[in-house]
Amino acid sequence: MIKRSPFHPRLVESNETMFWDNWVGYASPTQYQYSTVFEYFSARNAVALFDSSPLFKYRIKGADATRFLSGVLVRDVAKCPVGRAQYTIWCNDAGFVLEDGVLLHVAEDEYWLTAAEPNLKHFSDLVGRQQVEISDISEEYGILAVQGPHSLAVLRQLTKGVAGLRYFGLTETKIAKKPVVVSRTGFTGDLGYEIWVKRDDALAVWDALREVGQGYNLTLMGSRALSMARIEAGLLLIGVDFASARFAWVDAQRETPQELGLGWMLKGLAGDKRPFIGRTAIEHAISHNTARWQTVGLMLDPAVYEEIHNRQGIIAPKADMLYQDTLYVYSDDYNVNANSEYVGYVTSLLFSPLLKRHIAIAKIASGVAAAGARVFVEMEVLHRSQYFPAQITRLPFYNPARKTAVVE
Amino acid sequence: MSEIAKYDAIVIGGGHNGLVNAAYLAKSGLKTVVLERRHLVGGAAITEELLPGFQFTTFSYAISLLRPDIVHDLELVKHGMMVLPMPTTFAPMENGDYLQFGADDYFNYHQIARHSRKDAEAYADYSHMMGQVCQLLKPLLSDIPPNILSDEPEEVARKARLAAHLGGADGKVLTMLTRLLTGSAAEILDDYFESDIIKGFLSSSGIIGTKVGPRSQGSGLVLLFHSLGEIDGTFGEWGFHKRGNGGFTQTVARAAQAFGAEIRLNTAVSQLITRNGQAVGVALENGDELYANTIVSALDPRRTFLQLADPRELPSDLVTNIEKFKFQGTSAKVNFALNGLPTYPALPNRTDMYRGFINIGPSMDYLERAFDDAKYGTFSKRPYLDCCIQSMIDPDMTPPGKHIMSCFVQYAPYKLKDSDWETERENLGDTVQKTFASFFPNFNDLILHREVVTPLDIERKVGLSEGNIFAGEFLTPQMYFFRPAAGWNQYRTPIKGYYQCGSGTHPGGCVMGAPGQLAARQILGDLQKK
Ligand SMILES: Cc1cc2nc3c(=O)[nH]c(=O)nc-3n(C[C@H](O)[C@H](O)[C@H](O)COP(=O)(O)OP(=O)(O)OC[C@H]3O[C@@H](n4cnc5c(N)ncnc54)[C@H](O)[C@@H]3O)c2cc1C
Numbered sequence: 001m002i003k004r005s006p007f008h009p010r011l012v013e014s015n016e017t018m019f020w021d022n023w024v025g026y027a028s029p030t031q032y033q034y035s036t037v038f039e040y041f042s043a044r045n046a047v048a049l050f051d052s053s054p055l056f057k058y059r060i061k062g063a064d065a066t067r068f069l070s071g072v073l074v075r076d077v078a079k080c081p082v083g084r085a086q087y088t089i090w091c092n093d094a095g096f097v098l099e100d101g102v103l104l105h106v107a108e109d110e111y112w113l114t115a116a117e118p119n120l121k122h123f124s125d126l127v128g129r130q131q132v133e134i135s136d137i138s139e140e141y142g143i144l145a146v147q148g149p150h151s152l153a154v155l156r157q158l159t160k161g162v163a164g165l166r167y168f169g170l171t172e173t174k175i176a177k178k179p180v181v182v183s184r185t186g187f188t189g190d191l192g193y194e195i196w197v198k199r200d201d202a203l204a205v206w207d208a209l210r211e212v213g214q215g216y217n218l219t220l221m222g223s224r225a226l227s228m229a230r231i232e233a234g235l236l237l238i239g240v241d242f243a244s245a246r247f248a249w250v251d252a253q254r255e256t257p258q259e260l261g262l263g264w265m266l267k268g269l270a271g272d273k274r275p276f277i278g279r280t281a282i283e284h285a286i287s288h289n290t291a292r293w294q295t296v297g298l299m300l301d302p303a304v305y306e307e308i309h310n311r312q313g314i315i316a317p318k319a320d321m322l323y324q325d326t327l328y329v330y331s332d333d334y335n336v337n338a339n340s341e342y343v344g345y346v347t348s349l350l351f352s353p354l355l356k357r358h359i360a361i362a363k364i365a366s367g368v369a370a371a372g373a374r375v376f377v378e379m380e381v382l383h384r385s386q387y388f389p390a391q392i393t394r395l396p397f398y399n400p401a402r403k404t405a406v407v408e
Numbered sequence: 409m410s411e412i413a414k415y416d417a418i419v420i421g422g423g424h425n426g427l428v429n430a431a432y433l434a435k436s437g438l439k440t441v442v443l444e445r446r447h448l449v450g451g452a453a454i455t456e457e458l459l460p461g462f463q464f465t466t467f468s469y470a471i472s473l474l475r476p477d478i479v480h481d482l483e484l485v486k487h488g489m490m491v492l493p494m495p496t497t498f499a500p501m502e503n504g505d506y507l508q509f510g511a512d513d514y515f516n517y518h519q520i521a522r523h524s525r526k527d528a529e530a531y532a533d534y535s536h537m538m539g540q541v542c543q544l545l546k547p548l549l550s551d552i553p554p555n556i557l558s559d560e561p562e563e564v565a566r567k568a569r570l571a572a573h574l575g576g577a578d579g580k581v582l583t584m585l586t587r588l589l590t591g592s593a594a595e596i597l598d599d600y601f602e603s604d605i606i607k608g609f610l611s612s613s614g615i616i617g618t619k620v621g622p623r624s625q626g627s628g629l630v631l632l633f634h635s636l637g638e639i640d641g642t643f644g645e646w647g648f649h650k651r652g653n654g655g656f657t658q659t660v661a662r663a664a665q666a667f668g669a670e671i672r673l674n675t676a677v678s679q680l681i682t683r684n685g686q687a688v689g690v691a692l693e694n695g696d697e698l699y700a701n702t703i704v705s706a707l708d709p710r711r712t713f714l715q716l717a718d719p720r721e722l723p724s725d726l727v728t729n730i731e732k733f734k735f736q737g738t739s740a741k742v743n744f745a746l747n748g749l750p751t752y753p754a755l756p757n758r759t760d761m762y763r764g765f766i767n768i769g770p771s772m773d774y775l776e777r778a779f780d781d782a783k784y785g786t787f788s789k790r791p792y793l794d795c796c797i798q799s800m801i802d803p804d805m806t807p808p809g810k811h812i813m814s815c816f817v818q819y820a821p822y823k824l825k826d827s828d829w830e831t832e833r834e835n836l837g838d839t840v841q842k843t844f845a846s847f848f849p850n851f852n853d854l855i856l857h858r859e860v861v862t863p864l865d866i867e868r869k870v871g872l873s874e875g876n877i878f879a880g881e882f883l884t885p886q887m888y889f890f891r892p893a894a895g896w897n898q899y900r901t902p903i904k905g906y907y908q909c910g911s912g913t914h915p916g917g918c919v920m921g922a923p924g925q926l927a928a929r930q931i932l933g934d935l936q937k938k
Contacts, residue, residue, distance in 0.1 A: 215808025
């Protein structure tokens with residue numbers, strides 16, 4: 001039988017549609033109500049609650065924890081003091097990305113790390129003689145994401161601990177008398193928090209949030225609505241926007257940090273001398289400029305999108321349009337210009353109900369991918385390929401000031 | 409010209425159409441000013457904090473018809489546009505039952521099937537047919553209509569394009585279009601449906617803002633108009649703008665300013681200034697004068713032609729037309745601040761069905777009787793109500809746990825037979841409250857504050873003549889070729905440099921922006937020709 005998150009009894013009661021995902025072996029609601037767009041907007045307009053418990057979670061503890069992590073993670077953990085969190089990646093020796101996750105520095109000698117795939121063996125094998133103990137705490141904790149402009153107002157009713165918490169800060173506190181760790185993190189690109197709670201305390205925390213949240217229209221959010229938010233936020237999803245290099249067959253399935261647009265993680269590389277897995281290859285890739293792709297945003301031209309459909313006599317599909325699949329990108333409209341060349345591919349595409357246009361996360365060939373340049377996305381209309389002009393843009397598409405603002 | 413024109417363009421009236429118009433003019437480089445009589449822009453689309461923490465959408469309350477291209481042209485999202493979807497619709501019935509809609513076609517099928525299985529199936533056919541009609545008409549909402557009185561080559565070409573467009577359409581779709589444009593909502597709905605509740609619910613869209621009942625000729629057109637809007641490509645869907653329609657007009661104001669337009673509040677225009685048949689400026693009520701070669705009135709046709717302009721400078725047939733243009737407002741608003749949510753006895757533990765319109769119009773008979781009262785000059789004893797608890801969608805409308813409810817009311821005729829609106833204001837409020845409480849028994853206990861907006865209030869506060877919410881009735885002889893008058897349906901006026909861009913021009917009222925947008929297109933085209 002599929003596994004159940006610590007919040008499962010509440011998920012079952014609340015899931016009116018009975019649509020579920022199998023998320024790494026856990027039953028996870030795709031949506032709770034018929035309107036996914038309403039769920040989505042709760043993270044932009046009110047406050048959304050999302051159960052992230054199925055994530056794999058590891059505790060890295062011991063006198064050498066910091067030294068160990070600085071050698072296996074790409075981002076410099078020295079920049080993540082106690083009470084801070086860090087979005088990070090880990091690579092293989094060839095400098096290809098294995099996975100991404102969020103690292104929480106909870107005590108001097110203790111970190112927690114989330115991962116999308118199992119990594120206990122991967123990290124344990126790298127410990128050697130260092131004084132570090134790695135344990136899988138995936139089943140010990142539930143994680144609840146509280147996201148949206150009113151997330152702070154809701155949490156503030158339950159704990160004083162969150163006031164003043166900075167972006168990617170974290171704090172230990174209590175909610176409904178239960179000990180929790182709250183970090184100002186999330187996958188929506190909005191103001192938001194994530195709460196780690198012991199399995200047995202999970203329901204108490206859920207109930208407290210729902211009760212207080214009522215006055216703020218707190219809404220349960222399933223994976224589909226979360227995907228909508230994360231595409232607007234330009235946040236990559238493993239298995240969709242990139243694949244783990246670990247199980248790839250060929251390099252065409254692998255990506256470097258640069259190619260994923262994560263080069264910013266390596267900004268201080270010259271100054272920090274620490275060895276970490278993949279470093280040599282990454283340095284080589286940077287100095288030789290070997291990036292095959294750039295991860296960019298595409299914004300489809302709304303007028304042409306409309307017109308291409310109208311010309312065929314149909315209404316242009318917009319509402320509820322979400323692809324997390326490959327679409328091809330060309331230099332020109334192939335129906336008009338036979339010399340049009342393949343220049344890359346879309347990995348996620350969304351009609352943004354907020355921005356009122358189609359947006360996509362894409363990999364575009366390095367030579368082509370200048371911001372402002374025009375490319376064409378191939379999509380089917382009435383069983384035939386049509387080519388939709390799109391402008392290359394920087395990610396994210398949506399980045400409200402409140403996401404990182406200092407809030408009291 | 410001797411004076412140095414201070415502005416290139418002056419827009420009179422800061423309703424959403426005036427703002428849209430000014431934004432387009434400013435974007436194309438004209439030095440533009442918007443003159444607004446009141447202390448805030450928005451006109452009929454404003455949000456006011458009448459009680460601390462409670463945001464009232466005094467007049468207009470939902471959004472659907474806004475033209476999608478305006479959003480991109482004016483970069484409205486950047487300035488705060490956020491249209492929140494309304495995932496439910498709830499229609500209580502007099503026998504205590506209800507009809508409910510949600511965001512899923514099969515959910516809706518089963519809900520309608522509770523009342524009639526045939527109707528549940530017919531609803532899909534009806535929606536598809538309405539969608540086809542809307543798709544056919546949609547391009548007309550973004551185009552300057554032809555001038556039927558003109559033989560200029562440009563107009564001949566326009567008429568030919570229109571004929572070709574409609575001529576290419578499917579016969580069934582054209583038949584439905586014709587029925588909608590000429591007939592009653594009841595005739596059409598009787599053909600599709602058998603149950604009172606679905607007919608009552610659907611025909612409600614055929615009376616909004618207009619002095620017709622569901623069985624009157626003309627309600628078909630109103631029904632069509634309210635179906636032409638869309639949310640993300642789905643026709644007939646309505647949404648709620650963050651912080652109400654006032655939140656929307658503030659967004660448009662910011663966009664206009666970002667393009668360089670100036671907005672002057674508390675600045676009422678008393679008159680257009682002309683010289684040799686050419687508009688050159690405006691006189692303000694405070695005695696000041698402002699000059700520009702392009703003057704745009706965003707007010708209704710009566711004010712544009714008979715108040716701001718001097719009728720003696722206009723052709724007499726136009727003056728006659730405008731004098732006969734029908735306003736006869738019949739709508740009112742009653743807005744409530746609530747201490748909690750109403751309970752519907754048949755669904756005692758649920759409130760999720762309040763996240764959209766609550767439609768009090770349980771049958772066509774109910775609506776027609778409500779209309780009967782208006783025919784004889786009184787407000788409806790049991791009025792039609794279109795209610796919306798907007799705080800269920802946007803928590804920023806009220807303090808936590810409290811609610812705001814907007815009630816659009818019909819019928820409330822501007823001209824009362826044996827009374828006046830000063831006398832009847834609170835009586836109307838009581839009637840609305842009693843009507844709502846007859847469906848939701850705990851309602852009276854929830855009320856913290858009540859605001860009654862009569863047609864007279866609409867006229868006085870917004871300036872809409874006779875309180876007509878659309879700046880002139882939606883009657884076939886007042887639309888398209890004829891809005892506001894044949895020959896003057898292209899945003900120009902007989903006075904050179906004087907233009908119109910309010911809801912009294914094509915396509916008409918509602919928070920749509922098209923009049924402002926199309927007028928700007930005409931103005932900029934004319935300036936280029938010079
Ligand atoms: C009660 C009510 C409910 C409605 N509900 C909806 C709804 O839910 N959804 C929808 O889409 N539509 C609705 N409508 C219709 C819609 O709001 C209007 O059609 C639309 O807002 C009109 O916009 P406008 O810019 O053309 O004119 P207005 O909004 O009327 O703007 C005209 C502006 O000109 C100003 N003005 C007047 N005289 C002068 C002067 N002499 N000098 C300077 N300024 C002056 C006024 O103060 C006003 O700001 C509603 C209307 C009303 C009244």
